[in-house]
Amino acid sequence: MIEILIFVLGIAVLLYVLLGGADFGAGIIELFSGKKGIDIISKAIAPVWEANHIWLILAIVILFNGFPFVFTTITTYLHIPLFIVLLGIVFRGAAFTFRYYDTIKDNTQKYYTQSFRISSLITPFFLGVTLGAIILGKIPANFDGTFYDIFISPWFNFFTFTTGIFLTLLCGWLAAVYLIGEAHDEESYLTFAKISRTFYILLILSGLGVFVVAEMYELHLFSRFIHSWIGVVSIVVATLTIPFLWRNIKRGNSVQTRLLAGIQTACIIIGWFAVQFPVMIFIADGSHLTVWNSKAPDRTIDLLVYALIVGILLILPAFAYLFKVFKFEVNGNNKNSQSL
Amino acid sequence: MDDFLAARLQMAVSFVFHIVFACIGMTMPWLMFVAELKWIKTGQKVYLNLAKAWARGVAIFFAVGAVSGTVLSFELGMLWPKFMEHAGAIIGMPFSWEGTAFFMEAIALGIFLYGRNRVNKRIHLASGLMVGIAGVLSGIFVIAANSWMNSPAGFDWVNGQAINIDPVKAMFNKAWFHQALHMTIAAFASTSFAVAGVHAYMLLHHKGNDFHRQALRIALGIGTVAAILQPLSGDFSAKRVAELQPVKLAAMESLFKTAQPASLVIGGIPNVKEEKVEYALHIPKLLSFLAHGDFNAEVEGLDKTSKENWPPVAIVHYAFQLMVFMGILMMGAGILFLIFKFWWKENLDKRWWLKTMVLLTPTGFIAVEAGWIVTEVGRQPWIIYGIMKTSDAVTPMPGIQFSFYTITFIYILLTFLVFWLMRRQILAIHMDHQIFNTLD
Numbered sequence: 170m171i172e173i174l175i176f177v178l179g180i181a182v183l184l185y186v187l188l189g190g191a192d193f194g195a196g197i198i199e200l201f202s203g204k205k206g207i208d209i210i211s212k213a214i215a216p217v218w219e220a221n222h223i224w225l226i227l228a229i230v231i232l233f234n235g236f237p238f239v240f241t242t243i244t245t246y247l248h249i250p251l252f253i254v255l256l257g258i259v260f261r262g263a264a265f266t267f268r269y270y271d272t273i274k275d276n277t278q279k280y281y282t283q284s285f286r287i288s289s290l291i292t293p294f295f296l297g298v299t300l301g302a303i304i305l306g307k308i309p310a311n312f313d314g315t316f317y318d319i320f321i322s323p324w325f326n327f328f329t330f331t332t333g334i335f336l337t338l339l340c341g342w343l344a345a346v347y348l349i350g351e352a353h354d355e356e357s358y359l360t361f362a363k364i365s366r367t368f369y370i371l372l373i374l375s376g377l378g379v380f381v382v383a384e385m386y387e388l389h390l391f392s393r394f395i396h397s398w399i400g401v402v403s404i405v406v407a408t409l410t411i412p413f414l415w416r417n418i419k420r421g422n423s424v425q426t427r428l429l430a431g432i433q434t435a436c437i438i439i440g441w442f443a444v445q446f447p448v449m450i451f452i453a454d455g456s457h458l459t460v461w462n463s464k465a466p467d468r469t470i471d472l473l474v475y476a477l478i479v480g481i482l483l484i485l486p487a488f489a490y491l492f493k494v495f496k497f498e499v500n501g502n503n504k505n506s507q508s509l
Numbered sequence: 510m511d512d513f514l515a516a517r518l519q520m521a522v523s524f525v526f527h528i529v530f531a532c533i534g535m536t537m538p539w540l541m542f543v544a545e546l547k548w549i550k551t552g553q554k555v556y557l558n559l560a561k562a563w564a565r566g567v568a569i570f571f572a573v574g575a576v577s578g579t580v581l582s583f584e585l586g587m588l589w590p591k592f593m594e595h596a597g598a599i600i601g602m603p604f605s606w607e608g609t610a611f612f613m614e615a616i617a618l619g620i621f622l623y624g625r626n627r628v629n630k631r632i633h634l635a636s637g638l639m640v641g642i643a644g645v646l647s648g649i650f651v652i653a654a655n656s657w658m659n660s661p662a663g664f665d666w667v668n669g670q671a672i673n674i675d676p677v678k679a680m681f682n683k684a685w686f687h688q689a690l691h692m693t694i695a696a697f698a699s700t701s702f703a704v705a706g707v708h709a710y711m712l713l714h715h716k717g718n719d720f721h722r723q724a725l726r727i728a729l730g731i732g733t734v735a736a737i738l739q740p741l742s743g744d745f746s747a748k749r750v751a752e753l754q755p756v757k758l759a760a761m762e763s764l765f766k767t768a769q770p771a772s773l774v775i776g777g778i779p780n781v782k783e784e785k786v787e788y789a790l791h792i793p794k795l796l797s798f799l800a801h802g803d804f805n806a807e808v809e810g811l812d813k814t815s816k817e818n819w820p821p822v823a824i825v826h827y828a829f830q831l832m833v834f835m836g837i838l839m840m841g842a843g844i845l846f847l848i849f850k851f852w853w854k855e856n857l858d859k860r861w862w863l864k865t866m867v868l869l870t871p872t873g874f875i876a877v878e879a880g881w882i883v884t885e886v887g888r889q890p891w892i893i894y895g896i897m898k899t900s901d902a903v904t905p906m907p908g909i910q911f912s913f914y915t916i917t918f919i920y921i922l923l924t925f926l927v928f929w930l931m932r933r934q935i936l937a938i939h940m941d942h943q944i945f946n947t948l949d
Contacts, residue, residue, distance in 0.1 A: 222575065223612045229582050230608050233593055234601020241594045244586030248906050251587060255580050256919065262576035263923055267930055270569050272937040312905055320906055465598030466674045472602050473676075480609035487616045494620060494627050 171464060173474050175446070177481075178231045183438045185224035187343060187431060190336075192221050194344025196261065196289020197337065199282070202360050207282065211269055213351040222258075234473050238463045239449045243299070246308045250295045250324050257292030260284050290337065297336030301329035304441075305388060306451030323453075331382045335375045339434065342368035346430045350423030358421065365418055365426075373411070376437075393444045403440030407433045513900055515909040516588040519916050521885070523581055526920040528881055529874055530574030535648045535693065536700035536731075537567045538618070538640035543727050545637050549630070555719050559727075560637075562720075562938065563704075564622055566931065567640070571618060573927060575611075577920075588909070592892050592902035595671050599664050600654045602676040607650035614643035648696065649689045656684035659884065660753045661893050687749040688884070691742045694735050695880060698839055699873025701732030706870025709863040711935060717858075720938065725866070732873075733843035739836055744799065751800035754894060755809035757887035760822045761829040762796055763789070764810040770797040771808035776830055779823045784811070786826075820889045828882040835876035842869055 195210045202210075214221075233240040244251060261284075268281035302308065302324040309319055345365030352358035383390035394400035414429040447460040464470060541563040548556035582604070586593045617639035624633055657663075663679030664671040705728040708721040715721065751758045758764075762774050765784035773796040777789020797806040811819055842865065849856040856862055892899040 222579065223608065223615060226579060226582060226608050226611070230601060230604045233582075233586060233597040234605060235598075237594050237597030237601070240586050240597060241590035244583065244593075245590045245904055245906065248587050248904065251583060252912055252915075255583055256915070258579055259576045259919060259923070262572055263926070266569055266572035267926060270565055270934075271930055272565075272934050316907060465601075469598045469601070469674055469676050473605055476602060476605040476609070480605065480612070483609060484612045484616070487613060491616045491619050494624055 170467070170470050170474050171460060174231060174235050174470060174477075175442070175460060177474075177477050178228060178235075179438060179442050181224045181228040181231065182442075183435055185221075185228060186336075186339065186438060187434055188221040189224055190293065190340040190434075191343040191347045193261070193289050193293045194340035194342065195348065196265075196286050197293075197341040198344045198348065198361070198364055199286050200290075201364050202357070209348060209351050209353070209357060211265075213348060214265075222262075231473070231477075235465050235470055236449060236458075236460075236463050237465060239458050242308065242450055242458060243303065246320065246323050247299050247302055249320060250298045250302070253295045254292055254299065257288040257295065260288035261292060264288065293337045293340045294333040297333035298324050298329040300336065301332030303450050304332070304390075304445070305329060305386060307453050308450060310452050310454040310456060326386070328379075328382050328386050328388065331375065331379050335372070335379050338368055338372040338375050339437075342372050343430060343434065346418070346426050349418070349421065349426060362418055362421065366415070369415070369418070390444075394440060397443050399443035400440050403436040403443070407436035407440075510910040510913075512907055512909040513903050515913040516903050517899070519909065519913040520584060520588055522913070522917050522920055523577065523584055524881060524885070525878055526924065527574065527577040527581055528877060530570050530577060531648060531651075532696035532874070532877060533570040533700050533703075534567070534574045534614075535644045535696040537563060537570060537704070538614075538637065538644050539697070540701070540704060540727060540731065541567055541621075542634075542637040542641050543731070544723075545634060547723075547727075549634065555723055558720060559724055562934075563724075565934065567618065568622055569927065569930060569934075571614075573923065575615070578611075580916075588904055589892065589899075589902045590904050592897065595897065596654075596658075596893065599671060599674050599676060599679045600657045603650040603653035603680050607647045610643045610647035610650060614640055614647060617643060645693060645696075648693060652689040652692050653680045653682070653685050655884070656688040657682045658892065659688070659757075659888055659894050660684035661896050666896050683753055684749065687742070687746045691739070691746045691880070694739045694742050695873070695877050698732055698735035698739055699877045701728045701735060702839055702842075702866075702873040703870050704728040705732055706867050707931075707935065709866035710870075711938075713860065713863050713867065722858075729846055729866070732839070733846050736836070736839035736843035740840055743833075743836065747799055748802065751808065754888070756811060756814045756818070757820065757825070757883075758800060759809060759811045759814075760820045760825040760887055761883060762808075763822060763826045764796070764808060766812050767807065767810040768796075769807035770794040770805045771800070771810075772796055773799065777826075779826050781819075781822050818890060820887050825883055825887045828879040828886065832876045832879035832883060835872045835879065838869060838872050839876070842866070 192214055195214050199207060199210055229240070232243075264281045264285040268278055268285060271277065271281075305323070305326070305328050307323045307326070309323070312319055342365060345361050345368055348361045349358060349365060352361055380391050394404055410429050410433055414426060414433065417426040417429060448457040449460060449463060450458040452458065465473075541560050544556050544560035544563060547553070548560055617636040620628060620636040621633065621640055624636065628636075657679050660683045661679075662682040663675040663677070665673045705725050708724040708728065711721045712718060712725060747758065750761075762771075763777065763779040763786045764771060764774070765786075770793070772791040772793045774786055775790040775792065777786040779786050794804040796808055798804045800806065800808050811822065846857075849862070888894055890898050890900065892902045
């Protein structure tokens with residue numbers, strides 16, 4: 170049962186990074202794509218953004234129901250970055266909604282756009298910082314020490330900043346890749362293609378950066394990866410697909426590009442989960458919160474898994490239908506960009 | 510400000526803000542659905558416009574409710590980690606059901622809002638209905654977690670640990686049914702009266718406008734049913750609270766001494782030090798009847814509980830009086846509406862009636878907030894009634910006041926923005942009818 174739960178948690182994280190991430194990224198991309206980008210971006214994410222962010226809620230529910238102590242450890246010691254994430258989520262959602270649904274498009278749009286972009290940039294960064302802190306293992310085992318030791322140093326360091334940058338770039342890149350297929354004319358197509366290439370290069374560099382900085386903190390991420398066969402497979406697949414992806418962006422194959430980008434992101438998440446399993450949080454004194462020592466009683470886990478299965482059986486067809494109705498039609502209107 | 514108080518206030522502000530959006534998210538889809546249904550049945554364009562305009566409202570409130578709800582799910586852990594550490598495994602399950610319902614609501618709303626010309630009519634209408642059903646369900650599931658805090662079940666508490674956890678028993682706790690019922694009806698009453706008030710206001714300025722007349726009629730119809738049912742569900746709730754949390758009922762009524770029979774206290778100023786209520790109206794034996802269905806029954810007073818375990822009596826008492834008063838106002842308006850509708854139609858277009866409706870705009874939401882204060886403050890000092898004190902659950906992190914100020918500032922700002930946005934939305938209806946086509 171617990172394996173199913175971890176699997177669903179992984180799916181939720183993956184889908185949140187892919188879909189929610191592309192959402193955040195859309196706000197980041199706006200910074201580079203000019204006025205025209207706004208229309209395409211608004212149209213592309215308006216019907217789906219709320220649904221996308223429910224993957225985060227799913228992950229949170231799995232954590233606090235299935236692994237309550239993991240959840241409260243994160244929310245206690247990483248209170249500050251999470252609080253910034255929350256502010257970001259509120260501002261972003263509100264600003265996007267207000268901008269999109271305001272019937273009168275006057276210069277208030279400017280303020281909404283500004284808050285939408287800034288919060289789109291800040292939120293994934295601090296989400297990345299939070300995830301980095303979970304991997305890094307500087308979360309103290311108890312409340313001995315100063316405020317800085319307990320509530321700041323676990324997340325305020327170069328490693329977490331690097332993971333923050335990595336996640337931010339990942340979001341921006343995913344959005345750019347996604348938006349290539351949404352572009353209706355050659356000019357915006359070229360803009361998004363260019364942005365996605367730039368972000369791709371930066372993303373790969375920052376990904377290498379994560380491994381390098383990890384060594385500085387004596388967190389031997391790379392050797393952990395190569396000691397797990399799933400870790401090795403995910404690194405190899407992600408690396409080997411780089412040239413294909415690059416070529417597809419150039420050729421404007423939006424479907425293949427999206428698919429490859431999805432595969433690469435999945436490699437990152439699967440690799441991370443595999444390398445970390447069964448540890449959920451590394452603690453500063455060398456102990457671990459693992460799947461086994463922090464899970465809720467079996468009956469809770471069983472019921473949660475049943476609830477998730479029923480939920481997924483209801484949601485997936487509906488979600489697929491939502492995408493079928495909106496996304497395929499948009500792509501259908503869009504042949505000129507695909508033939509470029 | 511000390512951290513414990515700041516944490517409580519931050520949680521309170523977050524709920525006060527979220528509950529409005531949650532209520533609207535539960536109810537407004539039904540208004541929208543009724544308008545859509547009428548459009549399909551009658552073919553009158555005014556209903557189509559109404560369905561579209563309300564759907565936009567739903568989208569705005571739904572989005573803000575979604576983000577403020579996300580904030581709450583994090584705040585549970587960020588402010589009350591000791592609570593979540595124990596409660597998570599017991600009461601997490603309704604949240605996963607709530608998540609499913611919310612997901613369905615988001616998807617259905619997406620289809621309803623953007624799919625008018627892309628999916629066939631029947632699916633479009635069904636998606637509108639789905640938004641309403643899923644919205645109500647997600648509210649009911651969330652209430653399960655709160656009612657569990659009032660009436661904990663499904664575990665044994667041994668040496669500060671929960672053992673023998675049974676999430677099903679926890680979810681079907683004794684307080685769930687009456688709380689879910691009372692809250693759902695409250696959502697319908699509050700939202701409908703608020704919507705009716707807005708359209709009544711517009712009617713005062715645009716006399717005879719058919720759009721607002723139909724809107725007022727639909728909203729008031731739903732609001733009336735809810736406002737008349739609500740006192741019944743309130744009576745049922747009071748009886749359940751008398752049984753499950755006698756100290757909460759005693760605080761609501763400022764009943765300091767156990768009495769047989771007990772009189773109903775209306776208004777007044779509770780004096781906690783001297784343990785009496787000043788300037789109140791007492792109706793003999795009525796509280797015994799309302800709490801236990803028997804005019805001579807004993808009603809447990811605050812004296813049965815040691816003073817350190819009393820909730821803040823005055824706040825609970827005032828909030829309760831306020832809620833009941835607002836409820837009576839809405840019920841009165843509902844009864845008048847029925848009388849006018851069936852026997853005295855011309856009054857419905859009179860200015861004094863419209864003005865009354867405008868005055869009643871906030872009543873439902875005032876009642877919702879007051880009722881929420883009764884149930885939450887009335888449970889203090891417990892976070893899990895009789896099991897865990899709120900002060901034992903709070904985060905060890907210092908400086909919570911800063912996050913409290915930040916959250917308060919942002920929510921006040923968002924409240925203003927949403928109001929301002931809705932105002933523009935409504936005004937735009939008269940400036941330019943084109944907006945109805947922009948969502949197609």
